[in-house]
Amino acid sequence: MFGLSPTEMSALVLSLRASSLAVLWALPFAIGLGWVLGVKRFPGHGLLNAFVHLPLVLPPVVLGYLLLLLLGRKGLIGGPLYDLLGLRIAFTESAVVIACAVVGFPLMVRAIRQSAEAIDPRLARAARSLGASELRVFFTVTLPLMAPGILTGLTLAFARAVGEFGATITLAGNIPGKTQTLPLALFTVTQSPGGDAAALRLCILSLVLAGGALLASEAIARRTSLQEVPA
Amino acid sequence: MIDLRLNHRQGDFHLNVNLSLPAVGITGLIGRSGSGKSTLFSCLAGHLKPRQGCISLSGRPLFNSTLGLNVPPAQRRIGVVFQDGLLFPHMSVERNLAYGSQNRGTVFWHEVIEALDLTHLLNARPLRLSGGERQRVAIARSLMAEPELLLLDEPVSALDPALKARTLDLIARVQRQTQIPMIYISHAPEEIRRLCHQVVTLQDGQVRSVTEGEAHGVGPKLAAVGQVICAR
Structure with a gap:
């Protein structure tokens, strides 16, 4: 397809699969955290908010290295997992998914938090006074009203995950057919003599994927803002 | 009786309030902004x-600080209209009405919809409704949950004068029909004296006066509404 070599094709498929899995795994946590940060006020709120947004400002390689220290075979979490269960995370596809999830997570939380902040708190109060439990209020009022933020967060995080490079190469390596994602494949061909055509192909693919996700995010935001104008 | 010692x-x-109000008719709660109306409203509803x-x-x-009792809003059976x-x-208007209702499709359900003239709006989305229609739906939504007390927080202040008068008449009629006691909060005394059976004036967080309103007596109940309310 599009004249892609089997390695490039596998990089594309891995990127799409890992990015999708990453955003889906991260979504419930992002919804919970986005809601807590948007609606609740508690001591340490600012600290938690800063911690969640840290991956946005940290160099991705630093993030990858920190993850490696945690999840590597001798890491704080990775060590016991390997010793007790024989599970290896670093330099596997799981590592790609984790790196993608970590870098996309703050974008999801941010979008969800903003949509949670925009919900009139009296709507939840009205629901409670109509006899709804906290759980019912969340699932029938809060969550549906956060939906635009959730969709925007999903698409932004997906676009960020597809383009992820630094954390992935540090935590998962650059193993063709196994952990080599689209940006890593692009990097590899730019380092090889005569790789210009392949680089251009992968570059265009990346642009299409990231641009598509951004356009989708914009369309969702526009649709939502139109709905909010009273008729 | 509605007993408040707060x-x-x-x-x-x-806010320092000591009040015992008969749980009948419409009680007006008036006062300037900052007098404590909203705080009292929130305390009664259980939101604060x-x-x-x-x-x-x-x-x-519903609340007793000595006993550590604080019944959550969902169990207070106090309706609120903002x-x-x-x-x-x-949600559509119909889903809004059904949110707190156990009576969807019953005689009571239809009585309330008819009393507030909502039949033609059931499938509409709230954003498509006018201010008056929104308030009618909000009142109906609260009534559908069969509250023991209904709190109305300045429900007509955003409406134009003609619509305001019509909505006030509607509130008075609905109260007569359902016999659900109401507390009507407003910063405009002239707006509610006509509507209320008693008027409580708040000033700087304290009760300044409790006077009789201009509304007297209670009208006949709608048979179906009365039955459902009495049966609960």
């Missing part, structure tokens, strides 16, 4: 936990 401090504001005191409704304790209706924007 002591609540919020920054510089201090007072620092000290007790609240009971027809002998049923200034701007505050309908759930992602």
Whole structure:
């Protein structure tokens, strides 16, 4: 397809699969955290908010290295997992998914938090006074009203995950057919003599994927803002 | 009776209220902004936990700081209608009405819809409704949950004068028909004297006066509404 070599094709498929899995795994946590940060006020709120947004400002390689220290075979979490269960995370596809999830997570939380902040708190109060439990209020009022933020967060995080490079190469390596994602494949061909055509192909693919996700995010935001104008 | 003994401090504001009101008709709660109306509203509805005191409704304790009792809003059976209706924007009018109702499709359900003239609006989205329609739906939504007390927080203040008068008449009629006691909060005394059976004036967090309103007597109940209310 599009004249892609089997390695490039596998990089594309891995990127799409890992990015999708990453955003889906991260979504419930992002919804919970986005809601807590948007609606609740508690001591340490600012600290938690800063911690969640840290991956946005940290160099991705630093993030990858920190993850490696945690999840590597001798890491704080990775060590016991390997010793007790024989599970290896670093330099596997799981590592790609984790790196993608970590870098996309703050974008999801941010979008969800903003949509949670925009919900009139009296709507939840009205629901409670109509006899709804906290759980019912969340699932029938809060969550549906956060939906635009959730969709925007999903698409932004997906676009960020597809383009992820630094954390992935540090935590998962650059193993063709196994952990080599689209940006890593692009990097590899730019380092090889005569790789210009392949680089251009992968570059265009990346642009299409990231641009598509951004356009989708914009369309969702526009649709939502139109709905909010009273008729 | 609605018994309120409240002591609540919020920054510089201090609410200190000791009130026993008959749980019949419409009670107006008036006062300038900052007089404590909204705080009292929130304490009654259970949206705000007072620092000290007790609240009971027809002998049923809702809050008692000494006993550590604070019945959650969902179990208070106190309906609330906010200034701007505050309908759930992602639900149709019918789903809004059904949200707190156990009576969907019953005689009571249809009586309330008819009384508030909502039949033609059931499939509409709240954003498509006018201010008056939104308030009618909000009142109906609260009634559908069969509250023991209905709190109305400046429900007509955002409406134009003609619509305001019509909505006030509607509220008076609905109260007569359902016999659900109501507390009507407003900063405009002239707006509610005509509507209310008694008027409580708040000033700087304290009760300044309790006077009789201009509305007298209670009208006949709608048979179906009366049956459902009495049966609960």
